[in-house]
Amino acid sequence: MSQPTLRVATFNIEELTTEQLTELGSDGAGSAPQPLAAAAIIQQVRPDILILNEIDLPSDGEPSLNARRFADNYLARDEGAIDYPYAFAAGSNTGLLSGYDLDGDGRAAEPDDLGDRRYGGDSFGFGVYPGQYAMAVLSRYPLLAEQVRTFQYFLWRDLPGNHIPPGFYHGGAEAILRLSSKSHWDLPVRLGAEHGGGLLHLFVSHPTPPVFDGPEDRNGRRNFDEIKFWVDYLADSPALYDDEKLPGGYRLDHPFVIAGDLNASPNATGTGYDGTTAIGQLLDHPRIQDTGSVCASQGALGERSAGPPDFAECSTAAFLGGRRVDYVLPSTDLTVRGGGVFWPSAEEDAQGRALAEAASDHRMVWVDLTLDR
Secondary structure: OOOEEEEEEEEEEEEEOOOHHHOEEEOOOOOOOOOHHHHHHHHOOOOOOOEEEEEOOOOOOOOOOOOOHHHHHHOOOOOOOOOOOEEOOOOEEEEEEEEOOOOOOOOOOOOOHHHHHHHHEEOEEOOOOOOOEOOOOOOOOOOOOOHHOOOOOOEEHHOOOOOOOOOOOOOOHHHOEOOOOOEEEEEEEOOOHOOOOOOEEEEEEOOOOOOOOOOHHHHHHHHHHHHHHHHHHHOOOOOOOOOOOEEEEOOOOOOOEEEEEOOOOOOOOOOOEOOOOHHHHHHOOOOOOOOOOOOOOOOOOOOOOOOOOOOEEEEEOOOOOOOEEEEEEEEEEEEEEEEEOOOOOOOOOOHHHHHHHHOEEEEEEEEEEEEEE
16 A cells, blocks of 8 residues: 655745635635635645745734634635644744834834835834734644744844845844744644654745845845755754744754745846855755755746756746745655646646636645655
8 A cells, every 4th residue: 555645835825914814705705816716726736734925914813813714714615625623823023123224224114104115124024014924834734833943033143154244234233133034933743643643844934035125135145044044953053042042953853844935046146155046055955855856837837948947847936937936845854756836837727827826926836745754
């Protein structure tokens, strides 16, 4: 009998807001068009574990409330209903004012600037209101929230070999500037008996896009270092500390998956530090598998050619002509059995292509895994 596979997916559902998630029809089901399209895709792909990017943190209630709303009001409805009994979310740096002029426009944003880009530019992570562009996880298997390590408050300056732009931040800003534009999570999942009943760790993050800055490259440098965090975490760097002030990185031998919208493309030119691109730090890591060969689609090609040098078929986002920025990267002690990107061509599946375009400017990415141990 063949071993069952575990499907892990990531999906940046562009600006999935509280307003959308609380928009209900007369039957009590979700009715906003964008999350309906995203839900239809998720119901087709049916991942066991789903990482969500760009979902609002609720302004009140449990952090996972909006993830629960999406699961209950959209995913658990209609003919393709899929049940996710477990949800997790935690604090995000987006839309939390720093009190400093972080974007260098000569003025520190104030609470009255809420809703304005200048408010986002001077927040610890860009967001024009608290909790915009946050993260969440849905799962068929228990998420061990009591064992999670979060790194929302870890300071950028404390990352060894950091690339903070020299001389850019003033007035004490560098002393309080956090590394994560959202957060970094190490979230354990207790798998079912069909997968051996062991633990799988999810390393979840959503680094800032390396754009919207000037020659100082503050966002490019931060993106590089938000990804570099995982390299140092795997090396068990003693310089790291989590939000409970526990020091060190990953000391366990459980398998892991790095997942999320990492806002970094393998074929980025003119970017990167230390002799590599931002995402090259992970794709070339000896403990991580690059799943680009299985995460591809015909719909990503358009008028472009498949294969080297750009591997356009691996694109996961529609902007800039198509870029690979969303990743599910398993540790080398997991076996990759398959994967994909939900981006059909019009010839393959016109309805599916329309769903993908209605759901987000990103596409869902998934990988099918088996555990070797």
